[in-house]
Amino acid sequence: MIERYIYAVTRHLPEKQREDIAKELRGLIEDMIAEQTGEREATDNDIEVVLRTLGEPAKLAAKYSGRPRYIIGPELFDKYITLLKIALPAVALAMLVASIVRYVSAPELIIGTIIGSTLGEILDAVIQAFAWLTAVFALIEHFAVDIVAKKWKRDNWDLVDLPELPIKEAAFKRSEPIVSIVFIVIFFIFFNFAAGQFDFYLPKNNGVLIQIFNPSVLHGYLWLIDICFGIGIVKEILKMVIGRYNLKLMIMNTALGIAALILALIPFSNFKIWNQAFVQQLANAGFITLPANFNPVQPVIIGAKVVIGLIIFSFVSETAHTLFRTFRYGVHEKKK
Template identity: 30%
Template sequence: MTMEKNEMMERYIYEVVRRVPKKQREEIRLELEELISDMMEQKGAGMEEILTKLGDPREFAQKYSGRHNYLIGPEYYGDYCWMMKVFLISTLAFHLVSIIFQAVFSPGLLLQVSFYVETVFINTLISLTGGFGLLTLMFALFERYNVRVQIKITKEKDWSVEKLKAWTPAKLPPVPDEKARIHRGDCIVGIVFTLLFGLLLIFAPEWFVSINAGNKSWKFVSPFNHGAWNVILPVLVIDVAIELMNEIIKLMTGRYCQKVMISQILSGITEIILSVLLLKVLPFWNPNFVRELEEAFELKITSRTDLLFYWNDGLVSNILLTGIVLITLAEICVTVYKTCRYGD
């Protein structure tokens, strides 16, 4: 091999290996050297012809790694658009109901320009923008870290770019067992519920109220500690995002498998940890809820048989936390069982 050909090969190899993970560069460099040498011996072609056949080193490096420089590639784009439609419809429906809710209890707001600017426009814009960014980030992470069919450059002498790109029926995944399938409707219900409940807690926690209309005036009593909402809100956002990601993974996968099982376990563990943080560590509940409730409804809670009697003793939190843990563990157990029994 002449010095000129050797320099051309080194330039090509350099352009390829600098675009792949550092720990793989030396191995790839050696394989490419051997590949090019074998192609020269077999076909008797010149260096320029061989490198032309291998193609642009940037595209070659992408084929080697199995990834392309997409934010959201073709494999996920259809699901991304579908999920975005679900999110937009759910969000707009939520804000429409919010406007109706506020109009019923405070009709005077409809005559205020600030209500439409601040409450309607700004809140809707924030939720749409935030949700759009969150969904886009989720699918970008799926695109970045999803494990696809890994294509490894081999040392076979009949290696070619065409074989690297070729699709064969052998790449088709097996048809899953009926009991291993995750029905699309279940995922849709989970996604819509997560979106609406998340939006409700994040943007309108005041909806979770007790209402008294005595003397033709509305009195609202919230069980949540709105004074500490700036501390509670980030935890709620993380919780909703993780649960939403888990539902999207199940929707896109469509069957119980190792990926879904790992996602469910991680999501469940995170759900329990965040629930403990919310209910046992952070000031999630309104400490004056019982007193405000008594004043609004003109009643007195003195019986030990009344659950609200133990409001500030942690009993309500313990009951709710126990329910969350049991349901979460049940979901994990069902997923693990179906994956091991029927999945792949």
């Protein structure tokens, strides 16, 4: 019980502080138990009295960190700051890459114009990312936290709310959700701010611009694609909040994954979203030679089916991985 309490406190603190504060807290608890029991041997009831006196682990962690509570409380604050440190530079980098691609695709643009517009777009995107992340975490703090953390009514906290000590194999590597969020943000930026940049600029024959997508069709499905990105970010945030594989995470992750899969298949299974003339334009530019009576649309359809297959494979592999880790390690944590 003491170790579970210490873990519940220190998991809210920066990693470099956890070991020292764990030692300090363990010593404090031992002193309080000694004061409670005198020379007699401590009982479970004595330990429970001391731990209840110390109070809710999240609040005690906030005192150790010297951090007052704001819109985002101690349960989520560290993960919120970590995500900001990762997401904001990722957004800025994605916008910079999008601008570079835009310049390569249209070299006739003046570099000064590109730089000026890029700085404005980066600033706008970073502000939007900050606002959206703050809003998402604030909503989780005020609504989802009460569900995720065993009906977390802080005034009714009790020792039964202490989390189980995670086994090594059940815990996430800290980098896993962070890396995933970075890639999701990058693709989100490209689809929303540089959807027209999914193209090739071929310098041959005075320059030829060949697009991968049909911009008009893509634009109509953009809201569905954005929801998929949002679901992906929510899944990774849940991993950061929960911190380990368990049944609750498995159920939420699978449900969100199914929703994202269905939404993703709607736009990408419509072959009109792809540039049907992609192969023909390559041939017209002189980069490939098509056989006689060859249907140039067929390779586009095959490529679209490959993309759909990759989307389905990604969902199946991630879900299978989550199921395996959960049933192999996560469901045994209480027994440990």
